[in-house]
Amino acid sequence: MNDLSLKASVSLANTHYENFPVASFLLPKSKRSDIALIYWFARTADDFADEGQFSASERISALNAIEKYFLDSLNGIYVNNEFKGLSDVVVRNNLNPVDFINLISAFRQDVTKKRYENFDEILDYCKRSANPVGRIVLDIFNIRNADAYNYSDKICTALQLTNFYQDVEIDYNKGRIYFPLDEMKRFNVDESIFEMKENNPNFSALLKYSIDRTRVLFSEGKNLFLFLKGRLKTEIKWTVAGGEKILSKIEKNNYQIFGNRPKLNKTDIITILLKSIFIK
Numbered sequence: 001m002n003d004l005s006l007k008a009s010v011s012l013a014n015t016h017y018e019n020f021p022v023a024s025f026l027l028p029k030s031k032r033s034d035i036a037l038i039y040w041f042a043r044t045a046d047d048f049a050d051e052g053q054f055s056a057s058e059r060i061s062a063l064n065a066i067e068k069y070f071l072d073s074l075n076g077i078y079v080n081n082e083f084k085g086l087s088d089v090v091v092r093n094n095l096n097p098v099d100f101i102n103l104i105s106a107f108r109q110d111v112t113k114k115r116y117e118n119f120d121e122i123l124d125y126c127k128r129s130a131n132p133v134g135r136i137v138l139d140i141f142n143i144r145n146a147d148a149y150n151y152s153d154k155i156c157t158a159l160q161l162t163n164f165y166q167d168v169e170i171d172y173n174k175g176r177i178y179f180p181l182d183e184m185k186r187f188n189v190d191e192s193i194f195e196m197k198e199n200n201p202n203f204s205a206l207l208k209y210s211i212d213r214t215r216v217l218f219s220e221g222k223n224l225f226l227f228l229k230g231r232l233k234t235e236i237k238w239t240v241a242g243g244e245k246i247l248s249k250i251e252k253n254n255y256q257i258f259g260n261r262p263k264l265n266k267t268d269i270i271t272i273l274l275k276s277i278f279i280k
Contacts, residue, residue, distance in 0.1 A: 099132035154221035
C-alpha cells in the first residue's frame, strides 16, 4: 500500500468511534464488538479517501488494497487480525459482501468525483456510501425484510444528506459540492458562493428545499421502527432524532450555514436520548 500504513489507519479510525451512533452503549454487548469492526472497516476506507496528504492515485491504490484484503479474508487469507475478525463477523452473521464492496466504491468515488449533475446521482452515491451500513446492522440483528431494508435506506440516505448540509464548508475545502448542479442552477446559486462563504438568499432557498426533502425521507424511514425492538429500536430512534435536530438547528439559524456549522451539544444528546427511551 505504498506509504500508507494500514496499522496507522486503524489507530486513526479508533479516534472516530464516538461519532458512530450505531456502536453506542445502547446496543447489546454481544453485538457491539461486531458493529465496531464494521465501523473500523468503513472508517479506515473513508480515511484513506479523505485524510492525509496523499495523491488521488495513492488513495485509489489504498482503497483497492483494502477491497482486496477484504475479499481475501473471505477466502481465509488475512493481512492482519482486524480483517480476520471482520471476516468472522461477515460469515457468522451471514452478511452480504456486496454491502462492503459498495462502501469502498463510494469512498473511491469521493476521490474522483467532485460534482453531481442531479439528485439521482446524489442518491446513487448515498446508496453506496450510507445505505449499506443500515442493511448490515439489520442483518446483524437478523432483521431480513425487504420493507425494513427500504425504510432503513431512507433513514441512511437522510443521514448522509444531513451530513452534507452540516459539512458544506468542510466538503468544499476538499473540493466537493454535494448539491446537484441542476438545482444550483434552478436557485441561481453559483460556486463562488461556496468560495466566498456567502449566506445569500438564493443559497438559503436551495438549502431549505434540500432540507425539506430530507425531512420527508426521515419521516418515511421511521416506519422502520415497526420492525425493531429493544435497544436497537432506541438506538435507531436516537440516531434519527439526532439527524433531525441538526436540520432544526440549520432551520432556526435561517439557513445561514457558512460560518455556523451545526452540531449537537451535550444537552441535545441527553435530551434526544431520553426522548428516544421514554417516548413511544
